[in-house]
Every structure is written in C-alpha cells, then in structure tokens.
Amino acid sequence: xxxxxxxxxxxxxxxxxxxxxxxxxxxxxxxxxxxxxxxxxxxxxxxxxxxxxxxxxxxxxxxxxxxxxxxxxxxxxxxxxxxxxxxxxxxxxxxxxxxxxxxxxxxxxxxxxxxxxxxxxxxxxxxxxxxxxxxxxxxxxxxxxxxxxxxxxxxxxxxxxxxxxxxxxxxxxxxxxxxxxxxxxxxxxxxxxxxxxxxxxxxxxxxxxxxxxxxxxxxxxxxxxxxxxxxxxxxxxxxxxxxxxxxxxxxxxxxxxxxxxxxxxxxxxxxxxxxxxxxxxxxxxxxxxxxxxxxxxxxxxxxxxxxxxxxxxxxxxxxxxxxxxxxxxxxxxxxxxxxxxxxxxxxxxxxxxxxxxxxxxxxxxxxxxxxxxxxxxxxxxxxxxxxxxxxxxxxxxxxxxxxxxxxxxxxxxxxxxxxxxxxxxxxxxxxxxxxxxxxxxxxxxxxxxxxxxxxxxxxxxxxxxxxxxxxxxxxxxxxxxxxxxxxx
Numbered sequence: 001x002x003x004x005x006x007x008x009x010x011x012x013x014x015x016x017x018x019x020x021x022x023x024x025x026x027x028x029x030x031x032x033x034x035x036x037x038x039x040x041x042x043x044x045x046x047x048x049x050x051x052x053x054x055x056x057x058x059x060x061x062x063x064x065x066x067x068x069x070x071x072x073x074x075x076x077x078x079x080x081x082x083x084x085x086x087x088x089x090x091x092x093x094x095x096x097x098x099x100x101x102x103x104x105x106x107x108x109x110x111x112x113x114x115x116x117x118x119x120x121x122x123x124x125x126x127x128x129x130x131x132x133x134x135x136x137x138x139x140x141x142x143x144x145x146x147x148x149x150x151x152x153x154x155x156x157x158x159x160x161x162x163x164x165x166x167x168x169x170x171x172x173x174x175x176x177x178x179x180x181x182x183x184x185x186x187x188x189x190x191x192x193x194x195x196x197x198x199x200x201x202x203x204x205x206x207x208x209x210x211x212x213x214x215x216x217x218x219x220x221x222x223x224x225x226x227x228x229x230x231x232x233x234x235x236x237x238x239x240x241x242x243x244x245x246x247x248x249x250x251x252x253x254x255x256x257x258x259x260x261x262x263x264x265x266x267x268x269x270x271x272x273x274x275x276x277x278x279x280x281x282x283x284x285x286x287x288x289x290x291x292x293x294x295x296x297x298x299x300x301x302x303x304x305x306x307x308x309x310x311x312x313x314x315x316x317x318x319x320x321x322x323x324x325x326x327x328x329x330x331x332x333x334x335x336x337x338x339x340x341x342x343x344x345x346x347x348x349x350x351x352x353x354x355x356x357x358x359x360x361x362x363x364x365x366x367x368x369x370x371x372x373x374x375x376x377x378x379x380x381x382x383x384x385x386x387x388x389x390x391x392x393x394x395x396x397x398x399x400x401x402x403x404x405x406x407x408x409x410x411x412x413x414x415x416x417x418x419x420x421x422x423x424x425x426x427x428x429x430x431x432x433x434x435x436x437x438x439x440x441x442x443x444x445x446x447x448x449x450x451x452x453x454x455x456x457x458x459x460x461x462x463x464x465x466x467x468x469x470x471x472x473x474x475x476x477x478x479x480x481x482x483x484x485x486x487x488x
Contacts, residue, residue, distance in 0.1 A: 003039070003042060011066050094155045096136065263279065304331060341357055359394040368398035374394075400428060456486050457488070
C-alpha cells in the first residue's frame with residue numbers, strides 16, 4: 001500500500017527506483033528485489049488496464065510509472081469522529097515530553113525528536129493506541145503527575161523519561177507507568193555516544209517499544225485472569241494466549257496452554273487474527289521441539305496455513321508476518337520467508353526478531369556474510385530478548401560457513417548463556433570445538449543435544465533449513481556423526 005501511494009502521488013510520472021526504495025522502505029535495509037516483488041504483487045492485484053495493458057509501467061533502467069488515472073477524494077464533512085474516550089483504555093499510552101537535564105544547546109532539539117520517534121514506533125504496534133505527538137508536546141514544561149495526565153487524556157499508561165549528558169555520552173531513562181495505580185511496570189536506562197544523535201532516537205525507541213508492548217499486554221492479561229477464561233471474550237482469550245506465548249518462559253506447558261486458549265478464541269470468533277497467529281506459532285514450536293505426536297510435516301503445513309490466515313485477517317500485525325516468515329523458513333521457502341519478514345519490518349521497523357530471522361535466511365540462502373549485520377541489529381534493538389539465543393546461533397552458523405571456527409564457538413557460547421535449553425547452539429559449539437581439536441568439549445556439547453528434539457541427523461535435516469546448504473551442511477553433519485550423533 002505504501003508503494004501504491006508513492007506511485008499515486010505522481011500519476012503518469014516516472015518514479016525512480018531508488019526514490020521508491022527510500023520512500024517506501026525508509027529506515028529498513030532492503031535490496032532491489034523487494035521493490036521488484038512489491039511491483040509484481042501490485043500488478044497481480046490490480047490486474048491490467050484495458051487500454052494500455054497494465055496499471056504500472058516499467059521504465060527500463062529508471063523506475064516505474066503509474067498509468068492509471070488518479071482522482072483525489074475529499075474526506076466526508078460529517079460523520080462520527082472517534083474521541084479518545086472511544087479508544088480501548090486498557091491499551092492506550094501517552095508519552096510525555098522528555099525532560100532536558102542539562103543537554104548542550106546544540107542538542108536542545110533532541111527531546112522533542114525522541115518524543116516523535118517514540119510516538120511513531122508505539123503507534124505502529126497492533127492493538128496499542130498512542131496519543132499523538134502534537135497533543136503531548138503541549139505538556140512540555142508542565143509539572144503534572146502521570147495520574148493527572150492520564151485522567152485528562154483518558155489513557156491507562158504514561159511514559160515518563162529524561163535525557164542527560166554524561167561526558168561524551170547521553171543517558172536516556174524512561175518509565176512505563178500504570179497511571180491508575182502509579183506502579184512502574186517497566187524501567188529502562190540506555191547510554192549512547194552523543195555523536196550518534198542522528199540515529200539515536202529511532203534506535204533507542206526501537207529497543208524500548210518491544211519491551212513496553214510486552215509489559216502492557218501482560219499487564220492487561222493479568223487483569224483478565226481475575227474474571228476467569230470461561231467468561232472471557234474471544235479477543236480476551238487471544239490476548240491471554242499471546243501473553244502466554246510471548247511473555248512466559250518457552251516450555252511445552254506454556255505452549256500447550258497458549259494453544260488451548262487460542263483454539264478456544266478461534267472457536268468463539270474465527271475472525272480474530274491474533275488467535276490464528278498464536279495457533280500457528282504453537283504448531284511451529286511443537287514441530288521444532290517434538291512436543292506433539294502428530295506428523296511434523298502436516299503440523300508445519302497447518303502452521304503455515306494458520307499464519308497466512310492471521311496475516312489475511314490482521315495485515316498490519318507484525319507478529320503474524322513474523323510467524324509466517326518463520327514457518328516458511330522452516331519449510332525451506334526462503335524467498336517467501338524473506339518477503340514476509342521484510343513486510344514485518346515495514347509495519348514495525350523495531351521488530352527485532354525479524355532482523356534475527358533474516359540473518360538465518362541469509363545464511364540458509366548461501367549469503368552468511370550478510371547474517372552478522374542483521375543479527376547485530378536484532379541484538380541492538382532488543383538486547384534482553386528471550387529469542388536472542390537464536391540470533392547468536394545465526395551468527396555461529398554464518399561464522400562456521402565462512403570457516404571462522406573460533407568465532408563460531410564464541411557466538412554459540414553466547415547463545416547457550418542466553419538460553420541454556422536452546423539446542424542448536426550446542427550443535428554449532430560441538431562442531432566448532434571438534435574442528436579446533438577440543439574433542440572432550442565437543443562431546444560435552446553433544447551430550448546435551450542427544451536429549452533434545454535434534455537428537456539425530458535425520459531430525460536436523462527435517463527441522464533446520466541451514467542443514468540443506470551445501471557443501472557446508474554435509475561437512476557439518478559429518479562432524480556431528482564423527483562426534484557420535486546417530487543417523488536416526
């Protein structure tokens with residue numbers, strides 16, 4: 001839609017490819033392939049113009065031109081306009097202007113810039129409503145309590161923060177406050193070089209947003225718990241399932257409970273996209289960790305179908321796009337997986353897991369050198385993310401593919417430290433240790449793997465797309481066989 005709007009702003013004119021990339025994918029690293037694919041998708045949807053034979057014309061070596069006529073519509077003069085009191089109060093957030101605690105005059109504009117970036121990122125999160133920047137700027141310099149501001153704006157949560165210089169660095173501190181009780185639900189403090197101010201706001205905002213979104217959803221779900229699941233609506237059940245899946249420790253128990261609630265939500269109202277997304281993610285996890293008796297190929301196909309349904313019902317939900325990318329990646333459909341993940345980042349540029357999974361897609365596609373930057377972006381956006389073990393494993397695979405075994409072992413060790421139960425990091429550690437001549441260490445790593453769903457060569461080939469990248473995969477699996485991993 002962003003691409004179509006960019007073309008429609010200049011009907012009949014040639015829009016240069018680079019201009020379209022800069023406009024539509026602002027702040028996201030993409031290749032020309034993303035533009036080609038999006039143009040192709042638009043042409044498939046719009047079909048063809050009966051006169052010219054196409055709606056979007058290609059201008060060789062330059063760009064594209066919208067052939068169709070464009071007519072601007074005026075907004076209706078009357079009709080209901082939503083007030084802030086019509087918004088779902090349990091999921092509304094107001095971001096106060098950040099207090100300036102001694103910034104140099106050359107950076108006096110930074111608090112307002114940061115406020116704008118944070119409001120933008122929060123507003124991109126599905127199900128989370130954020131009061132607009134213009135309103136919040138009117139509170140600049142006013143010494144009002146979060147409760148007073150929440151009452152005035154009819155919101156549930158308030159973000160209060162400050163910016164202070166510390167030598168050649170900036171310290172940014174923020175609190176997420178439940179204004180109804182005054183409780184601080186989440187608190188973050190981040191330092192960054194002052195010289196990095198041009199990219200500081202978007203980078204830090206991205207790091208904070210995901211944490212806060214999880215906190216708001218979990219807090220709202222805890223209140224639903226008081227009523228009991230039997231009286232919850234389909235949307236409430238979907239929220240409970242979402243929190244169980246994304247906010248609780250990853251285990252078979254949490255997966256089964258999220259699955260149960262999501263299935264109940266779907267049975268009550270099949271139009272709730274978030275419930276289909278949870279179903280898909282639960283099915284994917286069951287395949288990966290051998291948590292169900294069902295045929296893994298059938299279960300993965302169901303996961304993909306349910307993720308596709310989630311994206312159809314909730315096209316602006318980054319979780320759904322990410323889950324679809326995840327299931328497609330596991331099925332080996334790398335091109336479609338990358339497209340879904342890029343779409344996820346168009347919706348929310350701060351969605352760290354999408355960057356991490358793109359790193360794995362790059363390695364599985366035979367481009368391990370691209371993986372490091374993508375995984376680093378994920379870690380920078382969400383350094384305490386539970387999924388970071390996967391990103392470190394992506395770095396370990398990329399280093400191994402490039403023959404840098406010392407680095408592969410170091411990355412795998414970081415993944416193990418982040419999540420000692422995540423098995424694939426032990427695989428990379430075992431192979432790297434063996435290649436470095438540390439046989440006993442390799443044996444210890446492999447002993448952990450034998451107790452997991454990845455306990456055989458056959459299971460690795462089924463579940464890990466990177467194990468199909470040749471010639472690296474054959475050499476990797478040969479080392480695992482030599483270290484004692486059975487074939488079946």
